[in-house]
Amino acid sequence: MAFKNLIDINSLTINDIEEISKIARDFQLNKIKSGIAGKNAAIYFDENSTRTRFSFEMACHNLGLRIFNFNKETSSIQKKESFLDTIKTLEALGVDVIILRSGNEQLFNEIINNESFKIKIINAGCSIKSHPTQALTDYYTLKRHFSTLNGRTITIIGDIMHSRVARSDIELFKKLNMNINLIAPPYFQDINIKDVNWYNTLEEGLKNANAVIALRIQNERIDGTIPLIHYVKNYRLDINNFPKNALLLHPGPQNRDVEVTSQLLETKNANTILEQVTNGVFIRMAILEKMLNSKEM
CATH class of the missing domain: 3.40.50.1370 (Aspartate/ornithine carbamoyltransferase)
Incomplete structure (x- = not known):
């Protein structure tokens, strides 16, 4: 079953963890194909990254997702647009999932407390708090x-x-x-x-x-x-x-x-x-597949 957001480990059940692992292994062994090709993923990192960012980009490519890299420095955030309004804008544009890394823990709290979003959120690293x-x-x-x-x-x-x-x-x-x-x-x-x-x-x-x-x-x-x-x-x-x-x-x-x-x-x-x-690519493929594929795996 798909789930809405991946914010922390405590929100996952043992069954969720085992299912993500199984999907990752099936991808690694070429036993399954992507069921979410054509979906849209925005990647927003305001902290530096090599492994997490590249593995998410590789996962998206492998799954056939369209990737939109979000640059905070050239966005309307520089014109004082709030982050929540930015998310609403991306949602209206047709983005299905935001892969988010930020040193600002408050951004994640605002997302969790806002139940109106249909867009899905993956925590790719939150301050010193979590990296699920x-x-x-x-x-x-x-x-x-x-x-x-x-x-x-x-x-x-x-x-x-x-x-x-x-x-x-x-x-x-x-x-x-x-x-x-x-x-x-x-x-x-x-x-x-x-x-x-x-x-x-x-x-x-x-x-x-x-x-x-x-x-x-x-x-x-x-x-x-x-x-x-x-x-x-x-x-x-x-x-x-x-x-x-x-x-x-x-x-x-x-x-x-x-x-x-x-x-x-x-x-x-x-x-x-x-x-x-290497395994990080397949795990992130599995997470995206589980989040965005409404069909039972």
Whole structure:
């Protein structure tokens, strides 16, 4: 069944998550064809992106959607038009879905609270709050390696305080009954994240990890400076401290030799990172198909 918007992971049921994963796998294996060719997608990003933006554009192309890239700097937003009026305009023009990334959380709140929109919204990254399509990509990637995720241990390490990926991953992994370890120095911890295992050291937090998600330091969201030398010394992953049989994931972009050494990134443990990139296209194809195809899959 189609759903209207994808704003966060908590709005999805386990059945939704499994269905998106199944549709993605069917696309990847060429078992199904697009049922939404000819629909119109607008892409609005007011924050930088490579992987998410390109994978959404690739997904739209693969599905036969017409893509309209929205440039805020050349739009009527510069003439003081509100974002809600902009959405109404795009809807009137015949746009079926907006793929939206913004550092302004209020934009998403306004959309959620406005029930008059027929146009559909996909959250492609909301401030530090949420990134549901990346979490679904991470889930799909892990599923390719493990028969079940129930009871598996996932460790997330790095700048958790400013990471929308971490928050969405945690929401999803909780639904799957995974053991969630978080490793961060005090200046990157968020005490509002509950029902997880917080660790201050790599040795404790990496113990028994089946997979590890490394996060970059988000300098663009940090006021002031952080003790980088201290961070690299105590929290950088390398071939000596990384669990031998664990998978290494990273939502990108990677800052080599800061959160992960270049040497570790060249090992087989890190092959999963480019798998995430590839899988992101199929997950986003599945999301678009599920949202825009009114027929039962």
